[in-house]
Amino acid sequence: MTMSENLAMDFIILCDADTERLLTNTSILSWMETVNVAMETMYGVMEDLGVDSLDIDWISFLVWMFLPIMVAFILPVFVILLLYLTALIIHIYRARHKLRDAFAVDVWLGARKTAALLWELQGKIWHGYEIHGVEKLPATGPALVVYYHGAIPIDLYYVMAKVVLHQNRLLYAVADRFLFKIPGWNLMLKVMCVTPGAPEDCIKLLREGNLLSLSPGGVREALFGDEYYRLVWKNRMGFAKVAKKAKVPIYPMFTQNCREGFRSIRMGRHFLEWVYEKTRLPIVPIYGGFPVKFRTYIGDPIPYDPNVSAQELAVKTHNALEQMIDTYQKIPGTVFGALLDRIPAFSTKKED
Incomplete structure (x- = not known):
């Protein structure tokens, strides 16, 4: 069996139906968790810089509003x-x-x-x-x-x-x-x-x-x-x-x-x-x-x-x-x- 055939077998195993369902079911949750972690990190950085909560909330609103648009053009x-x-x-x-x-x-x-x-x-x-x-x-x-x-x-x-x-x-x-x-x-x-x-x-x-x-x-x-x-x-x-x-x-x-x-x-x-x-x-x-x-x-x-x-x-x-x-x-x-x-x-x- 050649290296290409071995690689093919490995990828086919990775792409079985169970893997697809798992990835499909967790994709939205992973997206939300990623955004929440990013937001929490931003809050911490902004507080360390002395930015008040009003500014943080305003920045948070802008991020949530424009993030989907940015992602749509980045993908x-x-x-x-x-x-x-x-x-x-x-x-x-x-x-x-x-x-x-x-x-x-x-x-x-x-x-x-x-x-x-x-x-x-x-x-x-x-x-x-x-x-x-x-x-x-x-x-x-x-x-x-x-x-x-x-x-x-x-x-x-x-x-x-x-x-x-x-x-x-x-x-x-x-x-x-x-x-x-x-x-x-x-x-x-x-x-x-x-x-x-x-x-x-x-x-x-x-x-x-x-x-x-x-x-x-x-x-x-x-x-x-x-x-x-x-x-x-x-x-x-x-x-x-x-x-x-x-x-x-x-x-x-x-x-x-x-x-x-x-x-x-x-x-x-x-x-x-x-x-x-x-x-x-x-x-x-x-x-x-x-x-x-x-x-x-x-x-x-x-x-x-x-x-x-x-x-x-x-x-x-x-x-x-x-x-x-x-x-x-x-x-x-x-x-x-x-x-x-x-x-x-x-x-x-x-x-x-």
């Missing part, structure tokens, strides 16, 4: 840190295995599985993550996965981790080009099979027998979608043309509550949308990181049909994804309702 940074940790794992792996794995079949297998374990553990603890219908994806051969894009597509990271760990396959992902310009990310994106998504590259990947995922809404849907989960595709059908040329089926995919985990601000929305359309800069602030319940559903495939045009195929996929949203998502979505989904008695899980 998304945690996702960025996880991505940098993934990049660090890959760089360390390259340094340690540059010579030993020079002639290996898959040089990056250990790095991918280590990073996948990290994301699976994070998803299990923070979002009680579940995936339904992953067995529908072909064990061999190509397929195109089309999904709804949340403000931060962390649910896609979880799906990629599941496919790597439990199906021993790679799920390639199409991402916006600006991600490849972020310092330290280029190698990570390459190793984790993320591509800028030029149509000819997508067709080549599919013809080689790979799984490929993309969101027709892309960054626009991420930044300007809302709790009503409307698809923001702007009549895009490039994905349908790719599927037709590669002669592959399309699998619609949706993650329940993905818009409640992370949200984009709505203040100045029209101006920010105008700036994005002119510059393609994703400057809309993201907040959230709430530990809401995430469930990913993979729908039945839309088979390749040479008699169906690209426009008809795009409409079919659009309708299939809208149907999944209507079936699995409470509209409008609320953060409180998505948090309650962590509790079985309040769960809104739907049968496949």
Whole structure:
């Protein structure tokens, strides 16, 4: 048994159902205890400094009022840190295995599985993550996965981790080009099979027998979608043309509550949308990181049909994804309702 397999066994033991329930039941209490300890410490420091009780009470009120807002904007940074940790794992792996794995079949297998374990553990603890219908994806051969894009597509990271760990396959992902310009990310994106998504590259990947995922809404849907989960595709059908040329089926995919985990601000929305359309800069602030319940559903495939045009195929996929949203998502979505989904008695899980 390799080191990666041993590590996988250890993480799987840590992530059993009992551990998840314990973490879910104690998360709120731990938060309250942490805040209370911080407040008591602040009281002691302020008294030592000679600040009177009125000032302390006023500061306490301000802390309680603004702390949730500060946390809401700080938590998304945690996702960025996880991505940098993934990049660090890959760089360390390259340094340690540059010579030993020079002639290996898959040089990056250990790095991918280590990073996948990290994301699976994070998803299990923070979002009680579940995936339904992953067995529908072909064990061999190509397929195109089309999904709804949340403000931060962390649910896609979880799906990629599941496919790597439990199906021993790679799920390639199409991402916006600006991600490849972020310092330290280029190698990570390459190793984790993320591509800028030029149509000819997508067709080549599919013809080689790979799984490929993309969101027709892309960054626009991420930044300007809302709790009503409307698809923001702007009549895009490039994905349908790719599927037709590669002669592959399309699998619609949706993650329940993905818009409640992370949200984009709505203040100045029209101006920010105008700036994005002119510059393609994703400057809309993201907040959230709430530990809401995430469930990913993979729908039945839309088979390749040479008699169906690209426009008809795009409409079919659009309708299939809208149907999944209507079936699995409470509209409008609320953060409180998505948090309650962590509790079985309040769960809104739907049968496949």
